[in-house]
Amino acid sequence: MTVWHLVLLAAIAVLGIKLLGYAVPPRLFDSPRPRRTLELLTVSLLAGLVAVQTLGGADGIALDARIPAVAVAAGLFAVRAPFIVAVAAAAATAALLRALAGLA
Numbered sequence: 001m002t003v004w005h006l007v008l009l010a011a012i013a014v015l016g017i018k019l020l021g022y023a024v025p026p027r028l029f030d031s032p033r034p035r036r037t038l039e040l041l042t043v044s045l046l047a048g049l050v051a052v053q054t055l056g057g058a059d060g061i062a063l064d065a066r067i068p069a070v071a072v073a074a075g076l077f078a079v080r081a082p083f084i085v086a087v088a089a090a091a092a093t094a095a096l097l098r099a100l101a102g103l104a
Contacts, residue, residue, distance in 0.1 A: 050070070053066075054066050054067060054070050055067070064098075065093070065094040065095075065097035065098050065101070066094060068093055068094070068097060069090040069091070069093045069094035069097075070090065072086075072089050072090050072093045073086045073087065073089065073090035076089055076090075
């Protein structure tokens with residue numbers, strides 16, 4: 001079995017799990033507690049993804065230009081800047097810090 005077979009099997013499994021979600025009756029989420037739990041679950045999964053992508057390195061936690069770049073983007077989002085402005089500023093921050101580190 002090759003890696004591509006495993007990728008295809010994983011894609012089929014994920015699709016099956018997603019389709020099972022449509023079989024859950026909506027009345028299970030009508031009360032406030034399950035609804036709030038689902039809302040918080042989405043936010044926590046996104047926060048975990050951002051943390052792993054920002055701090056993740058080959059051997060553990062990596063402290064590099066991604067951390068200030070995410071901080072710049074978060075600051076711009078806090079003042080309600082447009083998404084493209086925050087992304088461009090974060091990219092410019094990371095590029096500048098990496099260029100300065102390359103000069104040292």
